[in-house]
Amino acid sequence: MSENRSAATDLAQGAEGLLPPVERDLARIRRRVLELRAELRVAEDEQKRLRDLQRSLRAIVNGGDVEDDPDDAEGGLVGWRVGEAALDVLRGRGEPMHYRDVWHEMEASGIRIESEDPEAVVLTQLTRHPDVVRASRGMYGVRDA
Numbered sequence: 001m002s003e004n005r006s007a008a009t010d011l012a013q014g015a016e017g018l019l020p021p022v023e024r025d026l027a028r029i030r031r032r033v034l035e036l037r038a039e040l041r042v043a044e045d046e047q048k049r050l051r052d053l054q055r056s057l058r059a060i061v062n063g064g065d066v067e068d069d070p071d072d073a074e075g076g077l078v079g080w081r082v083g084e085a086a087l088d089v090l091r092g093r094g095e096p097m098h099y100r101d102v103w104h105e106m107e108a109s110g111i112r113i114e115s116e117d118p119e120a121v122v123l124t125q126l127t128r129h130p131d132v133v134r135a136s137r138g139m140y141g142v143r144d145a
Contacts (some may be wrong), residue, residue, distance in 0.1 A: 083125035
């Protein structure tokens with residue numbers, strides 16, 4: 001019984017020594033998350049400003065007619081544009097990726113897909129894209145030139 005109590009005391013003391021660095025790391029990560037959220041807000045504001053400018057320039061070029069932009073933040077990507085965005089992710093990684101990871105990177109970068117099942121859309125577009133090759137089950141990479 002006393003051995004168990006001693007082991008528990010040793011464990012508690014060891015955990016007590018580990019707690020401060022973990023709490024420091026957690027506080028550092030919280031600060032970084034707040035910084036990244038602020039950077040994201042700035043980037044989103046810049047993106048909106050540039051989309052508005054793009055819309056205005058398109059109106060000038062097209063004599064007042066503004067085409068709907070399939071990449072506009074109001075909707076999301078559809079069709080072949082999903083495949084192109086997925087290909088960009090694969091090229092950026094430089095190695096095969098699981099299609100779900102491709103979608104998660106797309107989503108993390110602010111890309112939206114007009115679908116109830118965006119992962120399935122990514123998978124479909126990866127299988128149809130001529131520059132993408134299936135490396136193994138669920139894994140896709142860029143076809144060698």
